[in-house]
Amino acid sequence: MPQPKLQETLSYWSTTFNGSIENNCVSFNNDIASGSIKGEVFSDDLYLLKFDVFLHNDLSDLGKNLVNDSEYVNFLFGQQEVNASKYIAFDLERRIDLRGVVVSNDKKSLNWFQPAKVPLKLLLLKVSEENFFRLVNKSESLKKSIEKEKSFTQFDSLDPVMLGTLLRMFEIDDPIYGKELMEHCANYLITLTMSKLSVNSIDNDDSSLNMNALFHARQLIIDKKGADIPIEFLAKESGMSVSRLRLLFKTFFEVPIYQFQQQIRLEESKKLLLKGDKTQAMIAMDLGFSTSSHFTAVFKKYYGYTPKEFKKNQND
Template sequence: MNFSFSATPDFDFTTYFARHLQAPIRDGLLEIPEKHGQGYIRKLAFGPDFKVTIHHYQLQEDLIIQRNTSGLGNELITVFFYNNEQALGIAYNDKPHVLFSQRDESAIQVTSNDLSSTIRFPAHQQIHYVVVAITPVRLKELVAISDPNSVVQTITGRGNSFLFFESMDAETKLLLKNMAAVDMNASLGNFYMQIKVLELLYLVFQKLSLRASTAHQTINSADAARLLYIRKEIISDLSTPPVLRELALSAAMSETKLKQLFKQTFGTTIYTYYQQARMEEAAFLLKHGRHTVAQVGYELGFSNLSHFSRLFKKHYGLNPKRFCGVA
């Protein structure tokens, strides 16, 4: 199933998607017709400049959502919270879909509406994500930071093109899970949901506000596509450290531009991102109890197991053996 739209400030995803499915909307709720799957999409509006859609469904076929640039610049900010164990495919600029994560498919994406993107959701899997659409002016009023860093300034300013990714912590995952269980027929259901959406925004902007304040580099859809490709290259073989020169050639970027845009988008350097991914992969393998500490270390390219243990403890606060005991 393919659904394409232009990300204009007045676009109502739920209404147009309901027409696409030939299904009715009742009190802001679109129930997925049985022939397409099961579940729902719920829309909430906290004013004309602050809207939310909650997606919770399982479909009979893959769903490909293509967002086309509005051509209006940054008149709308989209904050996308995807919380699911299944593969999430994200693409920019008509490039092939790139799986966002190997083990944990949760992701937070903050983007301006002048970037085209395509997201693929797999069939026969539970899909749960929340999209917050808000204008820069309204967001700036909500965040109300007296001395914002360059990231928050970029997002809440006008006319900026940006893409930021953040990892999703356990607190955010639990909040999303609880939101899915809210009884919207209750008298204060809408009010409660508004509080929870604000809490979601607080959690992501708390992280973004801690990023280093540097000059913002303008990004376009082609840049975004290249960055996701580079991210895929980094995590495709965690036993081998990334080589900046080779990555820059693959991305058709200068080394300087690649370093700047990668850190700007993902909040960390390429090598640090690689090391974090290594530790997360190690934790996954250890949790599932099918590998010894030595096997995990060697599989991830560590010839010195003491070095592996030190890095793992620095990341998780426990050495690998103790981590196995509490996992």
């Protein structure tokens, strides 16, 4: 039974957040974070962790030293909240903005960075390898793309039914049938995910194959702080055509590349404004805006207030 591993995992999170454990639930409300992490074991083949956390300070390497339950495949679901600083990762050497589902048998510990002041709602389903590959073997296309003896990590967006089921799992509060409802929803999410991955592979959608390349392109933009990197350069670095990169980037991250670059630039501008060692004109020039007035116009259109108003409000 996975119960001992669940207990070890909950103990890890209790230590991390200085919380207390009761009835397979870690609760905390302190200077580190507030919220809860609930665990539930359904069978030898399935258990889950449900995260509803709000950090008061940035934390890195969350989950780095979790129990190694490599005989289980991870299904990690994140609610679709637009926030350029929200990252989840399965030790992929770069951060993934999770607004969908990651399916992985990565033998390393689950590890992520979480910024402060951003609500974190994640559902981690642990499915036994035996049951997972029973589902894989139903699809000829998945059998070709997912091999049992090899490490794999696949990503997909959430369709409306998947998102609705995920939201429902955070709303279930039935003292009598809650566990049964949760188990049915969990199995439904797993099946929906496998079906979506299968359909994509049948349609020759190579999104999963291009996943790391997509994240590489995205990380290049973040590392360059949103600088206007030519799309041709990003495509070459990612090993894709320009048209394919544009299509997949918008499909997965739900924002065009140029718009994402602008979001990152504006987030960086906030940091520089608060730091206070550069003028607004210098910040505009450093981040590639044509003029200071152009920077002000873009900033106000995106946030609803000017850079000066932002800085004044933060200092008040």
